Amino acid sequence: MRIKPLHIVLIYNACTLGAPARDDDTSNTDELRCMIRSMARVLRGLKHRVTILPLAQDLRAFQRRLRCLRPDVVFNQYDDIIHGALYEMRVAALVRMLGYPMTGSPALALGLTRSKYMASSLLHGVGVLIPPKTELLERISDVDRHAWQFPLIVQPSQEHAAIGVERDSVVYSNKMLRKKVRHILKTYHQPVLAQRFLPGREFNVGVLGGRKPCVLPLAEVNYSKLPPNIPPIMSYAAKWLENSVEYNKTSVICPALVTPGLAREIGRMALRSFRAVSGWGYGRVDIRLDAAGQPRVLEVNCNPSLEEDVALARSAAAAGIQYPQLLQIIINAALEHTPFDIEVPML
Numbered sequence: 001m002r003i004k005p006l007h008i009v010l011i012y013n014a015c016t017l018g019a020p021a022r023d024d025d026t027s028n029t030d031e032l033r034c035m036i037r038s039m040a041r042v043l044r045g046l047k048h049r050v051t052i053l054p055l056a057q058d059l060r061a062f063q064r065r066l067r068c069l070r071p072d073v074v075f076n077q078y079d080d081i082i083h084g085a086l087y088e089m090r091v092a093a094l095v096r097m098l099g100y101p102m103t104g105s106p107a108l109a110l111g112l113t114r115s116k117y118m119a120s121s122l123l124h125g126v127g128v129l130i131p132p133k134t135e136l137l138e139r140i141s142d143v144d145r146h147a148w149q150f151p152l153i154v155q156p157s158q159e160h161a162a163i164g165v166e167r168d169s170v171v172y173s174n175k176m177l178r179k180k181v182r183h184i185l186k187t188y189h190q191p192v193l194a195q196r197f198l199p200g201r202e203f204n205v206g207v208l209g210g211r212k213p214c215v216l217p218l219a220e221v222n223y224s225k226l227p228p229n230i231p232p233i234m235s236y237a238a239k240w241l242e243n244s245v246e247y248n249k250t251s252v253i254c255p256a257l258v259t260p261g262l263a264r265e266i267g268r269m270a271l272r273s274f275r276a277v278s279g280w281g282y283g284r285v286d287i288r289l290d291a292a293g294q295p296r297v298l299e300v301n302c303n304p305s306l307e308e309d310v311a312l313a314r315s316a317a318a319a320g321i322q323y324p325q326l327l328q329i330i331i332n333a334a335l336e337h338t339p340f341d342i343e344v345p346m347l
Contacts, residue, residue, distance in 0.1 A: 003328060005047045009071035009100075011062075011091070012036050013078050014054030024243040027161065035307050036077060042308075042324050043075070055091065066098060073334050074102045075327075079303060083159065083188045086114055088303060099345025103334040105302035106341070109278040113302045116157050116193045119277055120297075126276050128269060129296045131195035131288075138191045143178050149196060153233065154180045157193040160301070162236040164188055167246075170197050170231040198296060200289025202234070203256060205270035206304075206315035207283045208326070210333030213274065215267040216315035220256035225249040234286075255318045266295050273297050281333035284312060306330075 016029055040050045051069055055062045055078060066074070078091045089111035095102045104110075113119045117136040124130050135146060136157060150172045156164035164184060171177045177194070184192045202223075206216035223232030226249045238246035258266070270285035277300050284304040287295045305311045308323045316326045337343075 003046055003048075005049065006072040006331070007049045007051070007069070008043055008073050008075050008331070009051045009053050009066065009069050010036060010040055010043070010075045011053045011055055011078050011095075013081055013087075014056040015081060016056075017082055022241065025240050026242055027240045032079075035305075038308060039075070039077070039306065039327065042327060046324055046328060059094075063094065063098070066095070066100070071100055073331055074100045075331070075334075076102050076104050076303075077306070080114075080160070083156075083163065083190075086111060086158070088114065096341075097346045099343065101334045101337065103330050104281045105279045105283065106338050109280065109302045112277050113279075113300050114158055114160060116155075116299060117191070119300055120193075120195075123273055123276055123297055123300075126272075128273050128276065129294060131198055131290075131296050131298065134193070134195045136191050137181050137194055140178055140182050140185065143174060143181060148174065148177065148194075151197040152177060152194050153197045154184070154192060154194050156184050156188040157191045159188065159190075160303075162234055162239045165233060165235045166237070167230055167235065169235065170233060197231075198288040198290045198298075200291065200293060202232075202286070202288045202298075203258075203266055203295075204252070204311070204315070205266060205285045205287055206312045207270060207274045207279065207285065208281075208312075208316065208321075208329060210281060210336040211339075213271060214319075215271055216312070216321075217255035217318040218258060218263060218266060219252050219254035219315050219318075220258075222251045222253050223249075225251070252314070254314050262295075269295055269297060273300050274302075277302065278338070280338045281330050282306075282312060 036052060040052055043050045053065060074095045078088060080088050089107040092110050093107035120130045120134050151170050153170050155169055171180055181192045202221040204219040207213050208216055221234060226232055235246055237244040238250040241247050266287055273285050274283050279302045284301040286298040288298055290296055313323050313326055
């Protein structure tokens with residue numbers, strides 16, 4: 001594949017205000033910078049000219065620098081790290097308002113999918129199955145407005161990367177639910193998402209491409225080695241805390257062992273969900289089976305990790321797409337532009 005050399009500006013969040021407190025937390029800024037440097041090396045190996053541009057808290061300086069660099073493409077790796085922050089969509093909007101092509105999903109999709117309840121409501125409205133009894137709780141007293149069927153899974157409604165998902169996030173009574181709602185409201189200062197907990201298998205479904213997106217081989221989250229006292233969920237500990245039981249006893253099987261019929265059903269559901277929220281370029285849809293074996297969408301992630309050898313890159317490799325090719329496909333999608341995207345730079 002012949003690749004036209006481009007000037008790519010690789011942006012990421014350099015803010016350290018919400019830096020993890022634990023030494024074993026792999027979501028720290030050092031790990032992020034290591035990933036960004038690795039991505040830059042791979043992009044340079046594709047003959048692109050790469051400039052790494054961090055954004056911390058000086059948006060005006062970032063804007064001036066971006067205008068001076070005049071990139072062919074902005075490779076967007078900006079990710080919020082402060083609880084409740086919704087800057088991902090604002091940074092994406094700024095880049096497009098300056099007139100530069102940008103990798104990944106547009107601002108609308110990033111903002112929509114950060115509001116888990118809003119995204120779930122949209123998917124439900126277009127006929128995509130979501131967990132039963134999906135509710136938004138803005139006060140502790142909201143718990144009493146519903147007739148619950150337990151167990152439920154309870155989490156902050158505007159976080160990502162499993163922030164706020166803990167061992168006690170699966171609740172079995174009104175008392176446990178009220179306690180968890182109180183904790184989230186106090187700690188994260190945002191509404192609470194409550195949903196029926198689904199007992200079946202869990203899949204991460206990668207989506208890749210612009211106008212003609214494809215579904216990557218399914219990855220299944222394997223909770224079989226977790227002790228009985230730890231719920232089978234992708235908690236913050238399972239995702240990031242390398243000394244935790246959850247981290248060491250949770251694994252991913254890719255490609256997942258599923259029947260062709262179930263794979264097609266999950267793939268169609270993932271693609272429909274990604275399109276419904278205006279996703280573009282690449283993304284991940286998390287799907288879990290209910291007690292009857294029916295797939296239901298837990299979440300659409302329009303800004304998943306692009307770290308090499310894991311997550312989306314692992315699913316791409318299962319499809320025969322190596323990491324450099326994966327990044328190039330994402331760049332190509334950025335150059336296609338999203339449908340109906342009108343170029344009116346506000347300089």
